[in-house]
Amino acid sequence: MTFDEIYRRARTQWESQYTGEIPHVLIGTATCGRAAGSMAVLEAFKHEIEGKNTRAQVSEVGCMGLCSYEPLVIIIKPGDFSVCYHHVTPQVVPQLVQGYLLGDDACLELALGTVAGGGGEAVYIPELERFNQETRLLLSQCGYNSPLQIDHYIACGGYRSLSKVLKMKPADIVRIIERSGLRGRGGAGYPTAAKWQFCSKAKGKQKYIICNADEGDPGAFMDRVLLESNPQAVLEGMAIAAYTVGAHEGFIYIREEYPLAIERLRLALVQAEAKGLLGENILDSGFDFSIEIVRGAGAFVSGEETAMMAALEGRRSWPEYRPPYPVESGLHGSPTLVNNVKTLAYIPQIIEQGDRWFRETGTKQSPGTALFALAGKLNNTGLVEVPMGTTLETLIYGIGGGIRGDKKFKGVQIGGPSGGCLPESLLNTPVDFDSLKEAGAIIGSGGVIVMDEDNCLVDTAKFFIDFSQRESCGKCTHCRIGTWQMLDILENITTGKASVADLDLLKDLAEDVKSGSLCSLGKMAPNPVLTTLRYYKDEYQAHVLEKRCPARVCKELTAYYILPEKCERGCDHCVLACPVEAIFSDDKGLKVVDQAKCTRCGSCELVCPVEYNAVVRLSPVNLVPPDRRTRPETTSKEL
Amino acid sequence: MTLRGAQPGGNLPGETLSRILIEERRHTRHLVDILQDIQAAEGYLSRDALLKVSEFLDVPASAVWGVATFYNQFRFSPLGRHPVRVCMGTACHLAGGRLVLEAMSRELEIEIDSTGEDEEFSLERVACIGCCALAPVLTVGADVYPRMTPPKVEEILVTIKPAGASKNKEKRK
Ligand SMILES: Cc1cc2nc3c(=O)[nH]c(=O)nc-3n(C[C@H](O)[C@H](O)[C@H](O)COP(=O)(O)O)c2cc1C
Ligand code: FES
Numbered sequence: 001m002t003f004d005e006i007y008r009r010a011r012t013q014w015e016s017q018y019t020g021e022i023p024h025v026l027i028g029t030a031t032c033g034r035a036a037g038s039m040a041v042l043e044a045f046k047h048e049i050e051g052k053n054t055r056a057q058v059s060e061v062g063c064m065g066l067c068s069y070e071p072l073v074i075i076i077k078p079g080d081f082s083v084c085y086h087h088v089t090p091q092v093v094p095q096l097v098q099g100y101l102l103g104d105d106a107c108l109e110l111a112l113g114t115v116a117g118g119g120g121e122a123v124y125i126p127e128l129e130r131f132n133q134e135t136r137l138l139l140s141q142c143g144y145n146s147p148l149q150i151d152h153y154i155a156c157g158g159y160r161s162l163s164k165v166l167k168m169k170p171a172d173i174v175r176i177i178e179r180s181g182l183r184g185r186g187g188a189g190y191p192t193a194a195k196w197q198f199c200s201k202a203k204g205k206q207k208y209i210i211c212n213a214d215e216g217d218p219g220a221f222m223d224r225v226l227l228e229s230n231p232q233a234v235l236e237g238m239a240i241a242a243y244t245v246g247a248h249e250g251f252i253y254i255r256e257e258y259p260l261a262i263e264r265l266r267l268a269l270v271q272a273e274a275k276g277l278l279g280e281n282i283l284d285s286g287f288d289f290s291i292e293i294v295r296g297a298g299a300f301v302s303g304e305e306t307a308m309m310a311a312l313e314g315r316r317s318w319p320e321y322r323p324p325y326p327v328e329s330g331l332h333g334s335p336t337l338v339n340n341v342k343t344l345a346y347i348p349q350i351i352e353q354g355d356r357w358f359r360e361t362g363t364k365q366s367p368g369t370a371l372f373a374l375a376g377k378l379n380n381t382g383l384v385e386v387p388m389g390t391t392l393e394t395l396i397y398g399i400g401g402g403i404r405g406d407k408k409f410k411g412v413q414i415g416g417p418s419g420g421c422l423p424e425s426l427l428n429t430p431v432d433f434d435s436l437k438e439a440g441a442i443i444g445s446g447g448v449i450v451m452d453e454d455n456c457l458v459d460t461a462k463f464f465i466d467f468s469q470r471e472s473c474g475k476c477t478h479c480r481i482g483t484w485q486m487l488d489i490l491e492n493i494t495t496g497k498a499s500v501a502d503l504d505l506l507k508d509l510a511e512d513v514k515s516g517s518l519c520s521l522g523k524m525a526p527n528p529v530l531t532t533l534r535y536y537k538d539e540y541q542a543h544v545l546e547k548r549c550p551a552r553v554c555k556e557l558t559a560y561y562i563l564p565e566k567c568e569r570g571c572d573h574c575v576l577a578c579p580v581e582a583i584f585s586d587d588k589g590l591k592v593v594d595q596a597k598c599t600r601c602g603s604c605e606l607v608c609p610v611e612y613n614a615v616v617r618l619s620p621v622n623l624v625p626p627d628r629r630t631r632p633e634t635t636s637k638e639l
Numbered sequence: 640m641t642l643r644g645a646q647p648g649g650n651l652p653g654e655t656l657s658r659i660l661i662e663e664r665r666h667t668r669h670l671v672d673i674l675q676d677i678q679a680a681e682g683y684l685s686r687d688a689l690l691k692v693s694e695f696l697d698v699p700a701s702a703v704w705g706v707a708t709f710y711n712q713f714r715f716s717p718l719g720r721h722p723v724r725v726c727m728g729t730a731c732h733l734a735g736g737r738l739v740l741e742a743m744s745r746e747l748e749i750e751i752d753s754t755g756e757d758e759e760f761s762l763e764r765v766a767c768i769g770c771c772a773l774a775p776v777l778t779v780g781a782d783v784y785p786r787m788t789p790p791k792v793e794e795i796l797v798t799i800k801p802a803g804a805s806k807n808k809e810k811r812k
Contacts, residue, residue, distance in 0.1 A: 031769050218728035218729050294672070464729075467766070473709075579742070
């Protein structure tokens with residue numbers, strides 16, 4: 001079949017579902033949707049439609065990036081608005097089916113807004129504040145087209161670039177990528193064209209290409225969403241890259257913790273092969289390219305390219321000194337191109353729309369968009385795609401909708417364990433590769449975690465060092481022992497055992513680890529510590545000098561205290577909730593926390609009825625009045 | 640070779656193993672893949688299975704052991720019937736995941752990253768499972784429990800295993 005035939009068939013199929021006579025129900029069943037219960041919603045729709053007089057179809061789709069609204073459902077109705085519903089439960093499904101699918105009531109009270117066909121009375125979702133500030137290149141099809149049906153992808157322009165490229169000279173393809181200014185999205189921002197150029201020039205009988213889908217940052221999930229929502233774009237990008245550099249075998253190294261992404265990728269591969277878009281003699285061009293999916297086994301360092309190749313060879317994931325770079329000598333000693341999922345997913349669009357088009361978005365040095373996983377204390381969390389150069393402020397206040405509740409912003413950690421934590425004064429920093437680096441953070445994996453006054457920055461730095469220390473592969477001394485020692489010092493600071501000299505020691509050590517480590521795991525690991533020391537020195541000093549944790553998070557420096565003036569004598573909530581029987585009543589029937597027994601689990605604070613709000617956290621611990629610290633011998637009767 | 644720390648196996652039928660150890664995979668580059676399949680079938684990597692792999696690939700058992708222990712995914716003792724995983728990713732940590740993990744450990748009376756003696760529950764910490772918007776989260780088997788708190792831990796344990804659940808509560812009475 002020629003590509004045009006493949007396209008025409010796909011288009012007919014797609015149009016019948018999206019613009020035809022039949023209503024179409026789209027249900028977001030990516031991992032985040034499933035966690036919120038979308039599989040039950042899917043079943044409910046199938047059940048409800050069965051036996052009704054409608055030919056309505058139900059499709060599973062990926063993720064729109066609106067994690068805090070899941071489960072999401074879109075109903076596409078011929079000749080009427082397409083409406084998107086949020087927080088859908090199986091209980092409301094009959095109402096939606098009767099109301100909108102079969103009837104004329106759009107059930108707007110359950111809707112987030114309309115998707116296509118204009119707004120009418122409802123909100124038109126693309127005009128929502130947050131979407132206004134987004135530019136969706138990679139996410140444009142996510143949550144709308146089905147990742148389970150290759151026809152959806154092809155119908156919306158997919159694989160056209162591959163068919164075009166197969167008639168081009170590799171050097172011309174490299175030139176388009178070069179002019180587009182695309183930089184790798186795996187963290188370092190290395191120019192993609194340069195890598196492709198080296199690899200295509202490299203001598204070698206066999207060449208490989210690897211798609212890096214290891215996504216090891218414990219707070220990032222953009223690659224997962226892309227693979228679960230639009231896997232074909234990544235496969236097409238890989239095929240184009242392979243043709244350009246002259247590789248015939250490709251690997252997708254994906255973390256084992258993403259079972260759904262693996263399942264959808266597998267299906268996508270089978271479908272692409274069946275259409276002759278991958279495999280032997282692709283589209284009659286004589287070019288062969290096959291892809292194998294390899295599951296990672298849970299090691300952060302495997303995301304580093306040389307370590308990944310060791311893993312692919314069945315060895316421990318130990319990084320190697322570079323040079324030689326993988327493009328010269330990589331997997332099994334052959335030239336190997338390693339690119340991130342997002343980098344590859346941009347490729348088909350850049351070929352299709354041209355390098356000028358790509359440069360219209362973003363900044364001069366960092367063209368295109370950036371994908372971020374917004375999480376933490378924000379009103380709107382989820383996945384966002386913004387032009388490079390958007391400020392942190394827009395990201396947090398514009399798209400993220402600001403801080404949840406009436407709390408105060410404290411800091412934003414960007415780039416995960418390799419990134420840094422930035423304070424309010426730096427909110428005008430544009431997010432692009434170079435500006436963030438200057439501020440001490442990195443785009444890295446794209447995890448953005450917003451912290452408010454209830455988060456302790458020292459504790460956060462400790463969390464990341466703990467992560468890096470666990471994940472250090474042990475090959476080089478600076479990283480292996482340095483991170484361990486840093487964790488030790490941070491442990492002392494958060495438990496009130498550190499001295500002022502320890503702060504200087506911590507900084508020196510951090511700088512040594514940064515300069516002395518073999519790979520970027522160790523080189524970047526000190527970033528969370530260095531940035532917090534730089535921007536939040538006072539918070540460290542409070543821990544060390546006053547034994548006080550300003551956010552009242554560090555357990556050893558914090559006490560739970562029940563305000564006698566607020567406690568209600570008849571209420572026993574905290575007593576029942578306390579797992580260690582640390583709460584007793586004083587002679588007036590008011591509750592007291594026995595500090596010696598308390599494990600600071602926080603249960604009492606959570607269960608204390610809001611109308612009393614009697615449980616508070618105090619730091620330093622000596623703020624607890626001496627007469628309300630332990631159970632006096634005489635009142636130790638059973639409650 | 641004793642492979643200190645690995646438990647003897649026995650519950651992996653020979654035919655399952657021979658379905659995993661096929662000729663096309665007789666190369667060390669398939670080692671991790673093979674181990675993953677064995678763990679999926681057996682629930683963990685037993686000493687017997689590891690020794691068979693070493694024989695099959697013709698590499699020293701110590702090399703197989705070295706690779707297996709390097710990766711976080713591999714276990715050398717079985718999981719509980721209800722495997723509990725508490726997310727310790729960034730978002731979950733900042734939302735109080737540690738308190739949830741500790742509450743779980745306390746309620747189940749098992750150490751973090753271990754399996755209870757009756758093999759009913761096991762408790763592990765995991766890094767981000769991609770549900771950060773619902774932090775803090777934990778999973779029991781395939782079920783995801785969003786927005787957890789220590790008091791909620793008790794509640795879900797009661798629904799999973801009515802009898803033996805809240806052991807602490809029993810004692811308190
Ligand atoms: C510790 C460590 C972890 C990494 N993890 C990832 C990852 O999860 N995904 C990724 O694409 N790149 C990761 N990288 C970067 C890769 O080494 C490599 O630079 C990247 O995959 C190249 O792709 P790009 O040119 O498309 O950016 C990591 C690097 C280090 C040092
Ligand atoms: S940090 Fe727990 S799900 Fe992401």
